Amino acid sequence: MYLDQSLREYLNDLSSSQPTPGGGSAAALSGAMGAALASMVTRLTIGKSGYADVQDEIEDILQKTEELRERFQQLIQEDIDAYERLAMSFRLPKGSAEENEARSRVIQIRLQEAALVPLEVVERAAELMRFCVRLAQIGNKNVRSDIAAGAALVTSAAQGAAWMVRVNLRSLKNQQTVEQLQRRLEEALQVVEAGHADVVRLVGGTL
Numbered sequence: 165m166y167l168d169q170s171l172r173e174y175l176n177d178l179s180s181s182q183p184t185p186g187g188g189s190a191a192a193l194s195g196a197m198g199a200a201l202a203s204m205v206t207r208l209t210i211g212k213s214g215y216a217d218v219q220d221e222i223e224d225i226l227q228k229t230e231e232l233r234e235r236f237q238q239l240i241q242e243d244i245d246a247y248e249r250l251a252m253s254f255r256l257p258k259g260s261a262e263e264n265e266a267r268s269r270v271i272q273i274r275l276q277e278a279a280l281v282p283l284e285v286v287e288r289a290a291e292l293m294r295f296c297v298r299l300a301q302i303g304n305k306n307v308r309s310d311i312a313a314g315a316a317l318v319t320s321a322a323q324g325a326a327w328m329v330r331v332n333l334r335s336l337k338n339q340q341t342v343e344q345l346q347r348r349l350e351e352a353l354q355v356v357e358a359g360h361a362d363v364v365r366l367v368g369g370t371l
Contacts, residue, residue: 165241183251188243188282188328192236195289195321199233201314202295209304218302225295232292236321239285243328246281250274250332272337279332283349285325289318290352293359300366308367315363322356 166174166185174193178185206226209215215222253274256267296315303311329349333342 184244191321191324192239196236198314198317202229205303246278250278282325282328286322286352289322290355300363312367319360
């Protein structure tokens, strides 16, 4: 589990020639960092003078951003696991017709699983971006640049994970499933990109 290792070890493996961790895992890490910055901004708003009227909302946001941070951290490893299961399916025997059919069936299952993990990264990023926008509106003005940085990381997480979704959907044969997952992907990406634009507008006008 990479969460039990140092950041240096993770980055060393990410930069190596081994297939995991890869882009999906790195995207989840970016999401976790974005959530962490959002949590930091909430903590630097709680109890501060001038923000008494938003304390309850800020505390609710903190609970949500911490839940999202924890989920992104889990997705760092889940993406690795999904890829490794997919890679193992390509090593299944393919001699007889029965073996070929079984192998193809398993590959399709693993491809969908490998698409669903980064898709969750994108959808969680969309959820998190809504909180980033709100924090840009009501959070501690002294750390608005930090919520802007957090929103940039969330956007990076979504865009990076989206490529991992697409590459796995390309090989899925069930067109109905492909179209359904593509719709979910595009809807979440629209939320992320619109939210990021809002954060840039809100914060950029004050710096």
